[in-house]
Amino acid sequence: MSEKILVIGANGQIGTELVTALRGIHGAEAVIASDINSAAYAIRNSGPYELANVLDKDNLHHIFEKHRPTQVYLLAAILSAVGEQKPKVAWDLNMTGLLHVLDFSVEFKVDKVFWPSSIAVFGPHSPQYQTPQYCVMDPNTVYGFSKLAGERWCEYYFTKYGLDVRSIRYPGLVGWRANPGGGTTDYAVHIFHQALKAGTYESFLSADTALPMMYMDDAIRATMTLMDAPAATLSIRSSYNLSGISFTPAQLAAEIKKHIPNFEISYNDNDPRQAIADSWPKSINDSYAQKDWNWQLEYDLPKMVEDMLVNLKKII
Numbered sequence: 001m002s003e004k005i006l007v008i009g010a011n012g013q014i015g016t017e018l019v020t021a022l023r024g025i026h027g028a029e030a031v032i033a034s035d036i037n038s039a040a041y042a043i044r045n046s047g048p049y050e051l052a053n054v055l056d057k058d059n060l061h062h063i064f065e066k067h068r069p070t071q072v073y074l075l076a077a078i079l080s081a082v083g084e085q086k087p088k089v090a091w092d093l094n095m096t097g098l099l100h101v102l103d104f105s106v107e108f109k110v111d112k113v114f115w116p117s118s119i120a121v122f123g124p125h126s127p128q129y130q131t132p133q134y135c136v137m138d139p140n141t142v143y144g145f146s147k148l149a150g151e152r153w154c155e156y157y158f159t160k161y162g163l164d165v166r167s168i169r170y171p172g173l174v175g176w177r178a179n180p181g182g183g184t185t186d187y188a189v190h191i192f193h194q195a196l197k198a199g200t201y202e203s204f205l206s207a208d209t210a211l212p213m214m215y216m217d218d219a220i221r222a223t224m225t226l227m228d229a230p231a232a233t234l235s236i237r238s239s240y241n242l243s244g245i246s247f248t249p250a251q252l253a254a255e256i257k258k259h260i261p262n263f264e265i266s267y268n269d270n271d272p273r274q275a276i277a278d279s280w281p282k283s284i285n286d287s288y289a290q291k292d293w294n295w296q297l298e299y300d301l302p303k304m305v306e307d308m309l310v311n312l313k314k315i316i
């Protein structure tokens with residue numbers, strides 16, 4: 001059966017990469033990109049596009065009715081750092097948007113839905129190292145507890161309505177094609193831009209703040225692999241842990257220095273994002289993803305840094 005894939009929030013860091021990858025596999029016409037703003041440069045003119053506001057029920061219903069998608073990816077969200085500046089707006093967008101999409105996916109009998117969760121679902125009392133799939137979860141950011149509540153809704157719609165929802169708890173994502181927007185892990189992308197442009201970077205996280213991260217190529221491959229997996233093999237309908245690579249700003253800077261010897265990093269020790277990072281895991285255990293859908297990471301830190309610099313240099 002031919003797919004009709006609706007990607008909501010297509011202009012963001014994950015969306016632009018996912019739309020490009022999905023159009024490569026399924027053909028341009030099969031992938032409808034949508035966002036609240038006009039199409040980002042990376043996906044402009046490469047296939048169908050709809051203006052969509054997930055909070056506007058009539059607008060969203062019309063898009064589902066018009067395109068009758070077989071798969072929906074909901075990527076529209078407010079991330080951790082911006083969420084702390086606008087807590088109620090973040091809660092509303094992240095929750096109400098998800099509920100609209102889940103309801104319309106049931107109504108229009110969508111085959112599969114993808115919704116991203118995050119390492120932000122963990123909190124200060126979660127185990128910090130090799131954080132397991134199931135443990136104490138006490139997120140203290142609005143973004144984090146909107147993602148945790150969202151996971152519960154996803155599992156609920158799977159159990160109650162048979163909706164085939166799939167999800168990943170993404171680590172911080174590092175890619176060269178698009179910029180991140182408003183997260184705590186954004187430093188790990190900004191550092192590459194500044195290293196190439198200025199040769200210096202002031203990190204808003206301290207030198208030894210370890211966080212789980214992942215190269216975008218791995219994240220997109222993980223998403224596609226999960227979406228292609230036979231439903232019967234999936235034992236988790238909330239969201240899968242995904243570990244990636246754990247590194248600190250100092251370790252990332254040292255790796256960049258191997259390519260740009262004059263690169264210098266400094267640290268701002270007065271940024272509110274530090275407290276968010278301190279509440280998150282330092283490394284993640286993703287044994288369920290390995291077992292259920294044969295997940296294996298490809299990019300370690302040196303490979304990621306090399307690929308980032310080679311590609312960014314061409315476009316900066």
Ligand code: AKB
Pocket residue numbers: 079080081117118119120143170171172173182183184185186
């Ligand atoms: C953020 O920093 O808010 C996101 C995330 C880890 O979900 N990148």
